[in-house]
Amino acid sequence: MGSANVTTLPTAGRLPDLSRVPAVDEVGVNERVARFQSRSIKAKAKIDGLKLTLAMIDLTTLEGQDTPGKVRQLCQKAIHLHDSMPGLPHVAAVCVYPTMVSVAKESLKGHDINIASVATAFPSGMSSLDIKLNDTRIAVEAGANEIDMVISRGAFLAGDYQHVFDEIVAVKEACGDAHLKVILETGELGTLDRVRRASELAMHAGADFIKTSTGKIQPAATMQVTLTMLQAIRDYYYETGRMVGMKPAGGISSAKLALHYLVMLQETLGNAWMTPEWFRFGASSLANDVLMQLKKQETGVYQSPDYFSKD
Amino acid sequence: MATPENELAFDGGWDYAPAPESTDHISIKKRYELFIDGEFVKPEGGKYFETVNPATEERLSRVAEASTADVDKAVKAARTAYTKVWSKMKPAERGKYIYRIARIMQERAREFATIESLDGGKPIRESRDIDIPLSAAHFFYYAGWADKLEYAFPGRKPKPLGVAGQIIPWNFPLLMAAWKIAPALACGNTVVIKPAETTPLTAMKLAEVIADAGLPPGVVNIVTGAGKTGADIVEHPGIDKIAFTGSTEVGRIIQKALAGTRKSYTLELGGKAANIIFADAALDQAVEGIVNGIFFNQGHVCCAGSRLLVQESVADEVIRRLKDRMATLRVGNPLDKNTDIGAINSRQQLDTIQKYLKIGKEEGAEIYQSAARLPKKGFFCKPTLFTGVSQSNRVVQEEIFGPVLAVQTFRTFNEAIAKANNTPYGLSGGVWTDKGAKIFKMTQDIRAGVIWANTFNKFDPTSPFGGYKESGVGREGGLHGLDAYLRLEA
Secondary structure (H helix, E strand, O other): OOHHHHHHOOOOOOOOOHHHOOOOOHHHHHHHHHHHHOOOOOHHHHHHHHHHHHHOEEEEOOOOOOOHHHHHHHHHHHHOOOOOOOOOOOOOEEEEOHHHHHHHHHHOOOOOOEEEEEOOOOOOOOOOHHHHHHHHHHHHHHOOOEEEEEOOHHHHHOOOHHHHHHHHHHHHHHHOOOEEEEEOOHHHOOOHHHHHHHHHHHHHOOOOEEEOOOOOOOOOOOHHHHHHHHHHHHHHHHHHOOOOEEEOEOOOOOHHHHHHHHHHHHHHHOHHHOOOOOEOEEEOOHHHHHHHHHHHHHHOOOOOHHHOOOO | OOOHHHOOOOOOOOOOOOOEOOOOOOOOOOEEOEEEOOEEEOOOOOOEEEEEEOOOOEEEEEEEOOOHHHHHHHHHHHHHHHHHHHOOOOHHHHHHHHHHHHHHHHHOHHHHHHHHHHHHOOOHHHHHHHHHHHHHHHHHHHHHHOOOHHHHOOOOEEEEOOEEEEEOOOOOHHHHHHHHHHHHHHOOOEEEEEOOOOOOHHHHHHHHHHHHOOOOOOOEEEOOOOHHHHHHHHHOOOOOEEEEEOOHHHHHHHHHHHOOOOOEEEEEOOOOOEEEEOOOOOHHHHHHHHHHHHHHHHHOOOOOOOEEEEEHHHHHHHHHHHHHHHOOOOEOOOOEOOOOEOOOOOHHHHHHHHHHHHHHHHOOOEEEEOOOOOOOOOOOOOOEEEEOOOOOOHHHHOOOOOOEEEEEEEOOHHHHHHHHHOOOOOOEEEEEOOOHHHHHHHHHHOOOOEEEEOOOOOOOOOOOEOOOHHHEEOOEOHHHHHHOOEEEEO
């Protein structure tokens, strides 16, 4: 940390000039997204894409009614996606509330699956900085190695960018070695222009990942929003040479849609991002649809959803 | 600036498996005859020419070459159909026939798209999503006008011209046939049309559709052939109107031939459009617009945005993004659903493009091409940029008609306008900015028939299309497109 870090991140600690962020034209974004969706992904490309999708999933449960038992079930699923199909990857991470991190850590012992915890008064972020930082530290101390924070949308929309920036910097520091994913909650930002600016702000403040949504607000992830964020990641990479990860979350429940996202990722950021290290799907029901499609590729027929475990 | 550390890598990695459109569902005959007076007839001279698949260089079919006598026969059939049937028919009835063509075309869209890509080399994505649907849309649109012409020109009595001779190019074979035939028929004219010699097949399929639709014999006659056949049409005394789309060079010859005759004409010719990117534009969407402007249909587009004018302060950023975007363009088999850039239409056109690549380099321009791997057989060209060029470079001045973009920068609004207009052409232009006022000023100051704002290469049957200066005479499409096929009496 400290000065060594400053040299690799030339703009860290400084709010970027957001007026220099390029405008986003929604009509054009829609057209580009339609082009990604018209790609035809077949045969080996499809199988490879589906397996990669599984490996990129942050298997998520974020309900007020979550229990240790529910989280154990989720972890079991994370390890054993579908054991009757050999050669499947495991998911990238499980994503839970801070109080459930210790349960997940226990359940995932000996497995190379990350533990992500939401923090900072998720999902609204409507609390004091102290509480947000404590929330973060508690999750990290309990064993989370990835923290999904929310930005203060109210401050951002009010134009108080410095406040939002400083908060992210503080949470990043509280994370220690844990990776920080910054949730923009794009469904509350309203325009793609704001999404792009918020992305730039979060990256300059030190985000390791930027993430679309909490899943609690509609619309959650869309391809339009994700493309805008990927382009911001590209610009930041051009400028600084630092790679930032991307996590669309909420609303991606079909294998076909996931493949469209991968096409978009590959054609926007290139090969280096096509790994779970740099791209995640925040999803709860995506895994089973992907498994069903993989089974279809293998056998030529669709199987009943009852053959795939739901946890 | 780009350094090895922060360059994006698009080569290798997750590769899309081949996804070719199947050809089981289409049938291409070994030989195609002329379509005259409602029948498929052998050419008088007995001559046929080959049409090849530009992606494989294999022969697809042999097509009749219409002689002077065949053209004469077609014009006479069209005249008889005009005087006896078509001009006397109730306009609403005419409309019904045109609607029928549109509907059959939609039903057979997949077949049309596949053959268009096979014969012309354009990616199936474009023929499927753009060429064929737009062709049907033109027939639908003009079918609707057939019985409403008096409302289009209030206070005037619109009368058909008679027999229209139409000569169309190879870049949008079916679409150009639709642009020409649909308004001519709606206005009560009959037609003798010549498709381009490298792309006659969808026109012959259209002949089948016209026969299936039960159009009275002689209303549409399709005569295949090369330049000589076209000249026979232009010079035939029984023709009342010539509609030509093609090169400025041939357009000049036609205009000379028509001088002093009573024939009216519309000419849709070449272009060298400026696509102007201001610093305040939505840059990523502008990059997409540059790509659509010049790489759409391999750049075989008369209204292509073949000159990029980008404001100096964002030039490096835009060119860098453009190069990364070009890395993702897939060049190859036109029938593959993932192909972005298909085959160059013919050996001859490929030679022309390569000649210009050489000229560009010799004139000192810096050339950049994507790393796309080209198929071994067939006519292909990598997407190409020329930077470091000025208004005095030939690659900036002349129409290349290929996937080749000349890039220049500008500082001020006035400089952009001056450069955009400093061309003998005036077909189209593009402007990219977040400021509405700038768009309006731009559209007033650029001398071109079509200006796109924050988009490019968008077509619609309701919108007129045509050029200033050496880009042509007259308008096609929309209400204006009717005017070109009517005599307006008081």
